[in-house]
Amino acid sequence: MTDGPNKTPAQSGAPIAAIAAALRQHRQRSGLSMGDLAARAGVAKSTLSQLESGSANPSVETLWSLATALGVPFSALVDPPAPAVRVLRAGEGPTLAAEGATFSATLLAASAPGVSFDVYRVVAEPGHPRNSEPHATGTVEHLVMATGRALAGIADDPVELGPGDYVAYPADLPHTFRPLEPGTTAVMVSQYR
Amino acid sequence: MTDGPNKTPAQSGAPIAAIAAALRQHRQRSGLSMGDLAARAGVAKSTLSQLESGSANPSVETLWSLATALGVPFSALVDPPAPAVRVLRAGEGPTLAAEGATFSATLLAASAPGVSFDVYRVVAEPGHPRNSEPHATGTVEHLVMATGRALAGIADDPVELGPGDYVAYPADLPHTFRPLEPGTTAVMVSQYR
DNA sequence: TCATGCGGTTCGCCTTGACGAACGTCGTCC
DNA sequence: GGACGACGTTCGTCAAGGCGAACCGCATGA
Numbered sequence: 001m002t003d004g005p006n007k008t009p010a011q012s013g014a015p016i017a018a019i020a021a022a023l024r025q026h027r028q029r030s031g032l033s034m035g036d037l038a039a040r041a042g043v044a045k046s047t048l049s050q051l052e053s054g055s056a057n058p059s060v061e062t063l064w065s066l067a068t069a070l071g072v073p074f075s076a077l078v079d080p081p082a083p084a085v086r087v088l089r090a091g092e093g094p095t096l097a098a099e100g101a102t103f104s105a106t107l108l109a110a111s112a113p114g115v116s117f118d119v120y121r122v123v124a125e126p127g128h129p130r131n132s133e134p135h136a137t138g139t140v141e142h143l144v145m146a147t148g149r150a151l152a153g154i155a156d157d158p159v160e161l162g163p164g165d166y167v168a169y170p171a172d173l174p175h176t177f178r179p180l181e182p183g184t185t186a187v188m189v190s191q192y193r
Numbered sequence: 194m195t196d197g198p199n200k201t202p203a204q205s206g207a208p209i210a211a212i213a214a215a216l217r218q219h220r221q222r223s224g225l226s227m228g229d230l231a232a233r234a235g236v237a238k239s240t241l242s243q244l245e246s247g248s249a250n251p252s253v254e255t256l257w258s259l260a261t262a263l264g265v266p267f268s269a270l271v272d273p274p275a276p277a278v279r280v281l282r283a284g285e286g287p288t289l290a291a292e293g294a295t296f297s298a299t300l301l302a303a304s305a306p307g308v309s310f311d312v313y314r315v316v317a318e319p320g321h322p323r324n325s326e327p328h329a330t331g332t333v334e335h336l337v338m339a340t341g342r343a344l345a346g347i348a349d350d351p352v353e354l355g356p357g358d359y360v361a362y363p364a365d366l367p368h369t370f371r372p373l374e375p376g377t378t379a380v381m382v383s384q385y386r
Numbered sequence: 387t388c389a390t391g392c393g394g395t396t397c398g399c400c401t402t403g404a405c406g407a408a409c410g411t412c413g414t415c416c
Numbered sequence: 417g418g419a420c421g422a423c424g425t426t427c428g429t430c431a432a433g434g435c436g437a438a439c440c441g442c443a444t445g446a
């Protein structure tokens with residue numbers, strides 16, 4: 001490695017091995033040989049061989065062709081088969097944009113054809129209200145208070161919430177979140193297109 | 194080009210353009226600049242630029258790093274966007290069964306072709322553990338504790354959670370929710386096909 | 387026994403993804 | 417106005433992905 005000015009192979013634990021296994025599994029289940037599948041997918045047999053051995057990092061186009069040829073959704077080759085248990089303690093996790101003293105960590109982001117969801121935690125202190133400009137048309141936010149109290153909802157007419165309370169409001173209007181107690185925490189589900 | 198014996202760029206309509214759009218959309222939603230995201234993901238800013246412009250075919254490792262850095266599942270960058278959603282407001286729709294002293298109220302149920310979400314509140318008292326049989330394959334449950342403490346997760350190996358803590362687990366295995374304090378409340382997001 | 391065929395791996399080669407650095411473009415502040 | 421900095425794009429380079437062809441291993445059968 002040394003001081004070469006080049007290449008840093010993307011740190012993350014990329015699922016190359018998992019892809020290799022999934023590929024082989026799906027192919028064998030279909031009763032296809034490497035040659036068969038390679039021909040169907042329009043990729044070289046040698047490429048397929050290397051992918052199944054986990055010794056290469058396929059491009060999206062290549063994987064896509066293989067998934068199509070196998071008749072499985074792309075995600076079947078990529079998503080880990082048994083979703084592991086994931087725990088995120090209060091305060092841990094990727095902390096996205098801080099505005100004032102307000103910040104949040106994304107717990108779950110999922111999208112399906114037509115709809116996407118973000119689930120995140122909002123932690124805020126009094127004196128740092130979070131006023132949000134309207135989001136994309138059709139966005140709806142769902143808020144469940146965890147700890148503390150807050151005024152939340154449409155900017156003109158917020159609702160006071162305590163632990164366990166729930167409010168949903170159209171987020172394509174100006175809206176607000178104003179903590180009333182220290183250490184106020186809430187769970188936000190943002191639903192958009 | 195002529196008759197060179199090389200390269201056939203994988204026939205299929207690969208989702209490069211869709212990836213470009215999804216990448217940009219998720220990045221901007223997170224309030225990150227290209228530089229920020231590139232740094233987090235450990236990829237070159239220039240690479241990210243080219244991907245968002247749809248002028249390159251990323252490797253799985255690269256896309257994976259970006260998805261991780263964005264806190265979104267890999268498939269969110271790959272699955273195409275599309276139309277039509279059905280939404281049921283709080284109070285409407287199915288109210289999920291009460292079992293023992295445990296009960297729940299559906300806050301939001303949304304489904305789209307391929308994926309469905311239920312968001313509901315779980316309120317439970319100690320002494321009424323809720324053990325659930327496996328749900329449909331591929332179901333994942335996300336739990337955020339609001340008030341109180343509970344043991345939750347895979348039946349064999351639950352995790353203790355306090356206010357603000359989060360756990361996700363495959364719900365196609367036996368799983369459990371055991372309140373440890375009176376008035377324990379949690380927000381549950383159930384994600385299934 | 388040796389030929390034949392099929393499944394899979396290895397071998398050179400070319401193209402291209404990914405990199406750092408340099409560059410253009412706006413805002414912002416003194 | 418001019419300097420500075422943040423964002424994003426373009427440029428030149430290098431390593432790795434993907435390709436076809438050649439190559440091994442193992443069945444089958446004449």
